[in-house]
Amino acid sequence: MASKMIFINLPVAELERSKSFYEALGWKVNQQYTDGNAACIVVDDNICLMLLSKDFFTSFTDRAIGDARTTVNSLYAVSLASPAEVDTLVDAAVAAGGTEEVNADKRAQETQVGMHGRTFIDPDGHQWEPFHMAYPGAN
Incomplete structure (x- = not known):
């Protein structure tokens, strides 16, 4: 395992749609860290995306989720x-x-x-x- 990795946590409206989108880019889902709330998308050996349903994302912060479509x-x-x-x-x-x-x-x-x-x-x-x-x- 690499000594340093980057995990980018992204709030998503529809987890399955977002998983399918990133799989279509050729990036892989790591099933070990994927469930009904989150999906781990492997970009490469040192970079992963954590796609988090908006409800689950809010459990990590008290701050409001911004609308990435407008800001x-x-x-x-x-x-x-x-x-x-x-x-x-x-x-x-x-x-x-x-x-x-x-x-x-x-x-x-x-x-x-x-x-x-x-x-x-x-x-x-x-x-x-x-x-x-x-x-x-x-x-």
């Missing part, structure tokens, strides 16, 4: 190995019921630094920023 509190950026992987992931997200957000100014800035990125919004309004960056000296 932004976080952007989830994921570095991928190639521009093709970025395109494949976003295309899968859109095909699975997500929406793509296109920001021409952001894309122009990314192009200047050798970066290829796109943005998708999941069915609950969570914003994802998959990207590939050609680092200096990288093959």
Whole structure:
């Protein structure tokens, strides 16, 4: 097991719909940590999403849950190995019921630094920023 992992806890309106959405992206459900209240989605060996029904999510905090469809509190950026992987992931997200957000100014800035990125919004309004960056000296 890795010494450090990141678990991103996301409140979701419909757990089964959200599980299906992320499975359509090629990410796997870890059944060991999945039940009627939550689903563990494995992005890679060190990153997991915990999809939590809104009722269950509220058991972790006294603060109100924001509506991710109307306000932004976080952007989830994921570095991928190639521009093709970025395109494949976003295309899968859109095909699975997500929406793509296109920001021409952001894309122009990314192009200047050798970066290829796109943005998708999941069915609950969570914003994802998959990207590939050609680092200096990288093959």
